[in-house]
Structure formats: structure tokens, C-alpha cells
Amino acid sequence: MTSTTPSTSVDQQRAEAPAAVDRDQRNRRAQRRQLRSRLTVHGVLGVYTLLALGPIVLIVMNSLKSRGAIFDSPFTVPTAETLTFDGYLSVFQRADFVTYFGNSIAVTLISVFLTVVFGAMAAFALTEYKIRIAPILLAYLAIGIMIPIRLGTVSLLQMMSQLGLVNTRTALVLVYVAMGLPLAVVLLSQYFRQASVEIREAARVDGASEYRVFGIVLPLVRPGLAAVAVASMLPIWNDLWFPLILAPSDRTATVTLAVQQFIGQFGSDWNAVLATLSLGAVPLIVLFMIFSRQFISGLAEGVGK
Amino acid sequence: MQRGTRLAFVVFLAPALLVYTMFAIYPIVDSLRLSFYTVEQGQLVFVGLANFVYLLTDAFAAPRFWNAFVNNVQFFGIHLLVQNPIGLMLAALLTSGLLRRAEGIYRTLIFIPTTLSVVIVGFVWQLIISPLWGLVDTPLLGQESTALPTLSLMSVWQYVGIPMVFFYAVLVNIPRELEEAGRVDGASGWQIFWRVKFPLLAPMFGIVSIVTYIANFNAFDLIYAVQGASAGPNFSSDIFGTLFYRTFLGTGTATGSVTLGATVASLMFLTILVGVALYLVFIHRRLRSYQLAS
Numbered sequence: 001m002t003s004t005t006p007s008t009s010v011d012q013q014r015a016e017a018p019a020a021v022d023r024d025q026r027n028r029r030a031q032r033r034q035l036r037s038r039l040t041v042h043g044v045l046g047v048y049t050l051l052a053l054g055p056i057v058l059i060v061m062n063s064l065k066s067r068g069a070i071f072d073s074p075f076t077v078p079t080a081e082t083l084t085f086d087g088y089l090s091v092f093q094r095a096d097f098v099t100y101f102g103n104s105i106a107v108t109l110i111s112v113f114l115t116v117v118f119g120a121m122a123a124f125a126l127t128e129y130k131i132r133i134a135p136i137l138l139a140y141l142a143i144g145i146m147i148p149i150r151l152g153t154v155s156l157l158q159m160m161s162q163l164g165l166v167n168t169r170t171a172l173v174l175v176y177v178a179m180g181l182p183l184a185v186v187l188l189s190q191y192f193r194q195a196s197v198e199i200r201e202a203a204r205v206d207g208a209s210e211y212r213v214f215g216i217v218l219p220l221v222r223p224g225l226a227a228v229a230v231a232s233m234l235p236i237w238n239d240l241w242f243p244l245i246l247a248p249s250d251r252t253a254t255v256t257l258a259v260q261q262f263i264g265q266f267g268s269d270w271n272a273v274l275a276t277l278s279l280g281a282v283p284l285i286v287l288f289m290i291f292s293r294q295f296i297s298g299l300a301e302g303v304g305k
Numbered sequence: 306m307q308r309g310t311r312l313a314f315v316v317f318l319a320p321a322l323l324v325y326t327m328f329a330i331y332p333i334v335d336s337l338r339l340s341f342y343t344v345e346q347g348q349l350v351f352v353g354l355a356n357f358v359y360l361l362t363d364a365f366a367a368p369r370f371w372n373a374f375v376n377n378v379q380f381f382g383i384h385l386l387v388q389n390p391i392g393l394m395l396a397a398l399l400t401s402g403l404l405r406r407a408e409g410i411y412r413t414l415i416f417i418p419t420t421l422s423v424v425i426v427g428f429v430w431q432l433i434i435s436p437l438w439g440l441v442d443t444p445l446l447g448q449e450s451t452a453l454p455t456l457s458l459m460s461v462w463q464y465v466g467i468p469m470v471f472f473y474a475v476l477v478n479i480p481r482e483l484e485e486a487g488r489v490d491g492a493s494g495w496q497i498f499w500r501v502k503f504p505l506l507a508p509m510f511g512i513v514s515i516v517t518y519i520a521n522f523n524a525f526d527l528i529y530a531v532q533g534a535s536a537g538p539n540f541s542s543d544i545f546g547t548l549f550y551r552t553f554l555g556t557g558t559a560t561g562s563v564t565l566g567a568t569v570a571s572l573m574f575l576t577i578l579v580g581v582a583l584y585l586v587f588i589h590r591r592l593r594s595y596q597l598a599s
């Protein structure tokens with residue numbers, strides 16, 4: 001549009017003045033248009049964020065209010081008159097939430113740790129050594145991504161009762177490690193393949209053992225280890241199925257199971273119900289906010305690759 | 306290969322292979338085997354396909370099974386048609402290039418429901434739509450016609466973060482030059498999304514669909530938490546997961562059966578296998594030829 005052919009200087013001057021005005025106007029119009037689209041994008045995402053967080057905020061807010069206020073004005077923040085911790089007090093009196101949190105933390109941490117360690121060892125072996133069955137073994141381990149381990153529950157419960165592991169946290173850990181390994185091995189194999197070959201070869205030339213080489217390469221795949229750890233954590237913490245079937249006893253119950261079981265018992269004690277829900281939700285939300293970057297990249301890569 | 310490295314190969318692989326084989330693969334295979342047996346006086350007796358015939362044709366059992374199957378298809382359909390378009394829209398807006406620092410904040414906040422336990426999500430929504438709070442007058446979870454769609458939408462609300470993140474992962478990796486080339490040619494953001502970015506998302510639609518399919522045909526927690534094992538009212542929200550639980554462990558009135566439970570699991574396995582096979586044969590292959598052609 002502004003391509004004035006350089007013929008004579010007079011022509012050029014005449015052409016440039018309106019061109020500058022024209023460009024100015026176009027810039028302003030473009031800016032206005034961009035501002036409008038920016039506002040639209042913020043508007044839509046803002047509304048959706050409200051929809052995503054509103055229900056959670058509502059529950060936490062009302063868990064801190066007196067019974068009357070929960071029903072009279074559910075959509076206001078607790079004030080000095082309506083603020084109460086009754087719900088939390090009755091939850092802690094009637095249910096041993098410290099034990100349940102301890103169980104969830106122990107089961108989740110140990111399962112995630114073993115998944116990462118075993119997964120890294122297997123991924124290292126499968127990518128490092130040129131052995132003919134390596135691709136077959138990798139495919140075998142990857143089957144578990146497609147086929148949910150829940151389908152073996154009938155047999156798992158029989159096996160656990162033969163091993164005397166029903167109502168133990170060990171049973172949960174064993175199942176969760178088996179459940180987490182497929183994704184861990186597949187994901188970490190990608191990271192190990194990208195790790196530098198020179199470092200490993202240099203270490204071997206220096207006479208390092210295979211185990212030492214593994215120790216040297218491991219720090220290079222740290223982002224992968226973090227992604228696997230964070231991505232395998234949520235399904236374990238949030239699982240209801242296996243705690244319900246393999247370890248439902250009061251001594252071994254996880255938070256997720258306890259919330260499910262206690263809500264029914266509290267009946268119409270709404271303060272206790274809301275407090276139980278908040279106790280179940282808030283710790284995980286805080287943890288997620290801290291690790292959200294690793295989590296989302298881990299999840300995205302797990303499927304992208 | 307040297308003996309030392311061969312030993313190392315075995316040592317590195319053994320723990321993963323052992324745990325995975327013992328507690329994932331063996332139980333699934335053994336459960337498939339159990340579905341061909343029945344228990345008589347404490348002994349396993351081979352009965353061929355009798356359990357399958359019973360579940361699929363018996364006057365009492367078959368309606369339950371087909372009801373759960375149809376409900377599960379509906380559950381999946383709602384996820385596919387509601388969750389994926391919303392996830393795509395959110396991902397497209399996040400990567401529109403208009404957000405700067407707010408991009409990460411929105412992404413994290415919108416993903417929060419996905420991190421919650423299904424149990425909590427179920428109760429939170431149960432409270433919000435309960436007539437007690439007066440937001441909704443009709444008992445959505447208490448009516449046969451609305452229970453399952455309501456539960457499906459609760460689940461969509463929770464899991465929309467997953468397709469969002471998957472689509473997002475593709476969109477952020479599209480080279481800036483492609484977009485700028487379009488802009489220089491005078492294309493609007495809308496046109497750039499549909500003409501430049503959308504075709505690159507095609508493989509992700511396949512992946513998101515199959516991931517949703519596997520998760521949905523294996524779902525249990527939400528229905529159980531909100532409606533209990535009998536997935537009421539009158540089994541209108543019964544899906545494979547709750548049917549499996551009842552058949553295996555029984556409910557208040559009926560006793561459970563190990564072998565029939567295993568048979569339901571085998572039928573779930575078959576359903577998932579058919580889905581995965583269809584995905585691999587049709588979608589995956591077509592995508593590959595599409596990529597080769599373009």
C-alpha cells in the first residue's frame with residue numbers, strides 16, 4: 001500500500017504526507033482492535049476461572065461460618081459474628097484426621113519415591129544398552145499406560161489376602177508403584193536418550209562401573225524425575241478405589257477414603273461436612289500451586305511423546 | 306556384550322519388571338482367567354463362556370449390564386462433546402499471545418479442580434446444587450432423567466484441565482514465525498487459529514479422545530461418592546465401574562461373586578481394547594498418512 005515508486009523527489013514528498021497519516025490511523029485502529037481482543041480474552045478466561053474456583057471458595061468460606069449463616073447467606077465471607085471453627089473441632093473430635101493425613105502422606109511419598117527410582121533404573125537400562133529385547137521390554141512396560149490396573153482388582157484382592165497384606169499400607173504402595181511405572185519408564189526413556197553420550201563414555205573410559213555411570217547420568221535427567229514425581233502423585237493421593245477395597249480399615253484409611261466415609265456419618269452436621277471437604281481439598285491445592293509448572297509440563301510431555 | 310554390563314542390565318531392570326509383572330500384569334491376566342471359572346464348594350470349576358453368557362443374556366443380569374454400558378457410552382459422549390471443545394477454547398485463548406504474564410496464572414487456576422479428589426468434587430457440587438442452598442430448585446441428582454448428565458458435567462468441570470493442557474502443549478510449541486507469516490499476510494487472530502494452528506492439533510484430538518475413553522470406561526469414584534454403589538436413582542447413573550464393584554463385592558442385599566466380578570472386568574477390558582484398537586487402526590494411521598501427505 002505504501003510502496004511509492006522512487007520516481008521524482010516531488011512525487012515522493014507528495015505521496016509521503018498522506019501515507020504517514022494513513023499509517024498512523026492504521027496503527028491506531030490496529031491498537032484498538034488488539035485492546036478489544038485482549039479484553040475479550042481476559043473476559044472469557046476470567047469468567048471460566050471464576051467457574052473453576054467459585055465452588056471451592058464457596059465451600060472453604062462456608063466451612064468457617066456458623067450453621068445459621070451457612071444457609072441464610074451462603075455467598076458472603078464470614079464476618080466477626082458468623083466466624084466459627086466448630087466444624088473443624090467436631091471433625092477432629094470424631095475422626096482421626098491426623099492418622100488419615102499421615103497414611104496418605106506415607107503411602108504417596110513412598111510410592112512416588114519407588115516409582116521414580118525403579119522407573120529411572122529401568123529407563124536407563126533400556127536406553128543405555130543395545131540389547132535386542134530392550135524395545136520389547138519397553139513395549140511390555142508401556143502396556144500399562146493403556147490398560148488400567150483396576151481391571152485386575154479381583155485377583156489383586158485375592159493375592160493380597162494370601163500374602164496377608166489386606167488392610168496394610170504396603171499393599172497400596174505395591175499397587176501404586178506398579179500403576180505408576182509404565183508412564184515413568186516411557187517418559188524417563190525420552191530424557192535418558194537426550195542426555196549426553198560423551199559424559200557416559202568419558203566416565204567409562206575412566207573405569208567407572210555401570211552403577212557409577214548411572215549415578216553420573218541421573219542428575220542430567222532431573223527435570224524428567226521431577227515431572228514423573230509430580231505427575232504420579234495426584235492419582236495416588238486422590239484414589240478412592242484401592243483404599244476402599246484393599247485397605248479400608250480405620251487404621252489404614254487415606255484422607256480420600258476418610259472424607260468419603262465420614263461425610264455420610266456427619267449427616268446434617270453441615271459445619272463438619274464443609275470442614276471435612278476443606279481439609280481434603282486445601283492441602284493439595286497448596287501443593288499444586290507450588291509445583292504447577294513441573295506438573296503441567298510433565299503431563300503434557302507424557303502424552304506428547 | 307561383556308558379562309558386567311549384562312549383569313547391570315538385569316540389576317537395573319529387575320525391580321521395575323518384578324513389581325509391574327506381579328502387581329499389574331499378573332492380576333489382569335489372572336482376572337481374565339477367573340472369568341472362565343466358577344466357584345463350587347470352595348473349588349474353581351471351569352465353565353467356559355458361561356459367565357459371559359449369563360451377564361449378557363440372563364433375564365435378571367443382562368438388563369443391568371446393558372444399562373451400565375449405555376450409561377457409560379453416554380458418560381463418555383458428554384465428556385467428548387463438552388470437555389474437549391471447552392479445553393480447546395481455553396488452550397487457544399491461553400496461547401493467543403495477548404496475555405503476557407497472566408497466561409501462567411490462568412493456566413494454574415483453571416487446572417486446580419483437576420487436582421482435587423473426585424470424592425471432594427462430588428460432594429462440593431452435591432452441596433451447591435442441593436435445593437437447600439436454593440441455587441437450583443429441581444433435585445438434579447434425584448431424578449432418573451437428569452442424574453447421569455449432571456454427574457457427567459461435574460466430571461467435565463473437574464477434568465477440563467487435562468485436554469486444556471494437552472492442547473496447550475501443542476499450541477505453545479508452534480513456531481512464532483508461522484503465526485507472524487500469517488499476520489503479515491493480513492490474517493486475523495481468528496483466521497490464524499483455524500488455518501494455521503488447528504490443523505496441527507489434529508493428532509492431539511485423537512490422543513485426548515482415547516485418554517478420555519480409557520478414563521471414562523474405567524470411572525467409578527464420582528458415581529460411588531455421590532450416588533453410592535447402587536448408582537441411583539433406580540440405576541440411572543450406573544456405569545461399568547459401579548457394576549464391577551457391586552458384582553464383585555456385593556451390596557446390602559446381594560452377595561458378591563469373585564468370578565462374575567472378574568467377568569465384568571474382562572468385559573471392561575474388552576471394551577477398552579476395542580477402543581484402543583479402533584484408535585490405532587483408524588485415527589492413528591490416518592494421521593500418519595495425513596502427516597506424510599502434507
